[in-house]
Amino acid sequence: MSTSEYLDVFIDESQEHLQAINDNLLKLESQPDDLSIVGEIFRSAHTLKGMAATMGYEDLANLTHNMENVLDLIRNQKLEATSDIVDVIFNAVDDLEAMVVDISNGGDGKRDVSTVISLLAKIEKGESPLMEDNEAASEDKPSAPADAFSETYDQFELTVLMQSSDQGYSAYQVKVTLDERTMLKAARVFMVFEVLEQIGEIIKSTPSVEELEEEKFDEEFVVTFLSKTDADEIAARIGKVSEITDVNVHKLDVAQLKKQSSEKEALEVEELTEPQTKPKEKEASKEEAKPAQATKQPKQNQEKRTPTDMNKTIRVNIERLDVLMNLFEELVIDRGRLEQIASELKNNELNETVERMSRISGDLQEIILNMRMMPVEQVFNRFPRMVRSLSKDLKKKVNLEIIGAETELDRTIIDEIGDPLVHLIRNSIDHGIETPDERRQAGKPEEGKVVLKAYHSGNNVFIEIEDDGAGIDRNKVLKKALDNGVVTEDDASKMSDQQIYGLLFASGFSTADKVTDVSGRGVGLDVVRSTFESLGGVVTVDSVLGKGSVFSIQLPLTLSIIDVMLVEIQKEKYAIPLSSIVETAIVNKKDVYSAHNQKVIDFRGKVVPLVFLKDIFEIPTDEEDEEFYSLVIVNKGEKVAGLVVESLIGQHDIVLKSLGNYLTNVFAISGATILGNGQVALIVDTNALIK
Numbered sequence: 001m002s003t004s005e006y007l008d009v010f011i012d013e014s015q016e017h018l019q020a021i022n023d024n025l026l027k028l029e030s031q032p033d034d035l036s037i038v039g040e041i042f043r044s045a046h047t048l049k050g051m052a053a054t055m056g057y058e059d060l061a062n063l064t065h066n067m068e069n070v071l072d073l074i075r076n077q078k079l080e081a082t083s084d085i086v087d088v089i090f091n092a093v094d095d096l097e098a099m100v101v102d103i104s105n106g107g108d109g110k111r112d113v114s115t116v117i118s119l120l121a122k123i124e125k126g127e128s129p130l131m132e133d134n135e136a137a138s139e140d141k142p143s144a145p146a147d148a149f150s151e152t153y154d155q156f157e158l159t160v161l162m163q164s165s166d167q168g169y170s171a172y173q174v175k176v177t178l179d180e181r182t183m184l185k186a187a188r189v190f191m192v193f194e195v196l197e198q199i200g201e202i203i204k205s206t207p208s209v210e211e212l213e214e215e216k217f218d219e220e221f222v223v224t225f226l227s228k229t230d231a232d233e234i235a236a237r238i239g240k241v242s243e244i245t246d247v248n249v250h251k252l253d254v255a256q257l258k259k260q261s262s263e264k265e266a267l268e269v270e271e272l273t274e275p276q277t278k279p280k281e282k283e284a285s286k287e288e289a290k291p292a293q294a295t296k297q298p299k300q301n302q303e304k305r306t307p308t309d310m311n312k313t314i315r316v317n318i319e320r321l322d323v324l325m326n327l328f329e330e331l332v333i334d335r336g337r338l339e340q341i342a343s344e345l346k347n348n349e350l351n352e353t354v355e356r357m358s359r360i361s362g363d364l365q366e367i368i369l370n371m372r373m374m375p376v377e378q379v380f381n382r383f384p385r386m387v388r389s390l391s392k393d394l395k396k397k398v399n400l401e402i403i404g405a406e407t408e409l410d411r412t413i414i415d416e417i418g419d420p421l422v423h424l425i426r427n428s429i430d431h432g433i434e435t436p437d438e439r440r441q442a443g444k445p446e447e448g449k450v451v452l453k454a455y456h457s458g459n460n461v462f463i464e465i466e467d468d469g470a471g472i473d474r475n476k477v478l479k480k481a482l483d484n485g486v487v488t489e490d491d492a493s494k495m496s497d498q499q500i501y502g503l504l505f506a507s508g509f510s511t512a513d514k515v516t517d518v519s520g521r522g523v524g525l526d527v528v529r530s531t532f533e534s535l536g537g538v539v540t541v542d543s544v545l546g547k548g549s550v551f552s553i554q555l556p557l558t559l560s561i562i563d564v565m566l567v568e569i570q571k572e573k574y575a576i577p578l579s580s581i582v583e584t585a586i587v588n589k590k591d592v593y594s595a596h597n598q599k600v601i602d603f604r605g606k607v608v609p610l611v612f613l614k615d616i617f618e619i620p621t622d623e624e625d626e627e628f629y630s631l632v633i634v635n636k637g638e639k640v641a642g643l644v645v646e647s648l649i650g651q652h653d654i655v656l657k658s659l660g661n662y663l664t665n666v667f668a669i670s671g672a673t674i675l676g677n678g679q680v681a682l683i684v685d686t687n688a689l690i691k
Helices: 004-030 035-055 058-075 083-104 114-126 128-140 155-166 185-197 209-213 231-239 254-272 279-293 300-308 318-345 348-371 383-393 411-432 436-441 474-484 489-494 497-505 525-534
Strands: 170-178 200-206 220-227 244-251 373-375 398-403 408-410 448-457 460-467 538-544 548-556 561-569 572-577 581-588 592-595 598-603 606-612 628-636 639-645 647-655 669-674 680-684
Touching (some): 004 035, 035 058, 083 114, 155 254, 170 185, 185 200, 231 244, 348 373, 408 411, 411 448, 411 525, 497 538, 561 628, 561 639, 606 628
Parallel strands (some): 398 448, 572 680
Antiparallel strands (some): 170 220, 200 220, 448 460, 460 548, 538 548, 561 647, 581 628, 598 606, 669 680
């Protein structure tokens, strides 16, 4: 069997399962007694193992198998999920991730994992004495009736089973095994349910119906089923569903169920003495069983959910979306050209047609852009694990709080912001958060807090990283900047606090007293700033000494199609992104002053430096004695500048095109676009113009 056609699906699903394992391991560490979390981890690991074995990645399957053995001990309460054990499992997950990355890069997924395997084996052996205790303990625990597939039933379900027996129904457990290559498992489950509901009633399924719908199971599932049909016919009917490799039908002994139900009632008395933690679970299980209570009625609720909610989403390769986006971008260029032709010809019929086409293409544009949107969770979900490891390494206590992970951003931006955010969070923990001793002395709780927040505002997404650590020492930053010659004494005396904090983003700048493995070499923050600025974003920092710091990043929603203000200088057209424009203005030359060899204006009580684009881009101009300057006021965080242009043309939607590999470092130009008349306009990078 050729598996290459399934490779993309394998890589995507492997990454999803590894992320789920990571997330659930973090939950398990804080709630070690919650075995349902172990079940989730085990399920993900088991699926990963099955997929890896099917695809022929034996090393990956073998490591997952060893990890599964330890998880199995935890799941069966034979081993306690201590922090040390979770550490080893995390290490195994790291190796698994490296293997999947290798496979996605065209490798064979092989890796030396002998160390982590030996650690896992050690854990298995070391915890064996606990097995007996737990086995003994498990005998004392409430247990549901023994059956072929280890199913358990609550009191309500037992009552339904017994009443059904009195009415002449037989109770069966049906274990169905799907082919490991089944691509649409939920669809097969639905078909099995449909077959069963033609001849009886389903009262329970393991995993639950919701998990089956979401395909959160391996190849097997068990259904408890009431019917007057015999077991052989049930098996034969299910066997006709394609992609099913095995059907095992076991008839339940209702008499034994009756006996054990009395034992269960006694055990429930013990449960009543425990804190009231289970009513919701009981209610849930009753809700699950409710449709089966009236044995003459089909399970309508489940039937309604099963078929319709299964496949509401499909996976689409990002390259296909890119192609679609590129085609649409060409359409936007042609739309602009048509609009211009229509305005020149002044033909009403043509104008109406073009307007209608513009409206429809506007809707289409919104849909395509939304298709490329992804929640920032894709990036954020790697940070809890990173913070855990880092705080352990640095012997600090840090709680990471994530807010707004559902905020959406263009896929292109999502792909780029991961590393810069890693830098900022590592800096917050290494330089910001103090050690537990220092925090106690400062009257703070031992555990520091880092809040990672994302939210929409207008056409931008804001991401903030806030910590309650030591804050930034303004004087220390300033002294370092003066020592390094980054600023002069004269400049320093005029700088605001935020401008001084902004010096941290200067290349090679670091205030760390010592260099650690984490940070302190002065590389990183300048790369962080340049990365965000290359995405059309702005990063700023604010801080209060002793209280903490906030790094704020402003990013555009998308990079492909942007709103711009078109301006003209000597018949050359330039596009300035609206996201960075504060307003436009026309000022009299008499209102322009000189300060420190810089022309400035007093704009709304604020001194704004002027930047002449004709000088920046070296455009030859005829000296004309114009009385007024046309200005575009732009900002970059707190800083503002006035771009002097010849004339303002108006607002347009444009498609951002790269300048290509030959023109990668053109100063203050971030790309180009094609206008409606076929002319090329360069897009001004305003961030580069504001110092």
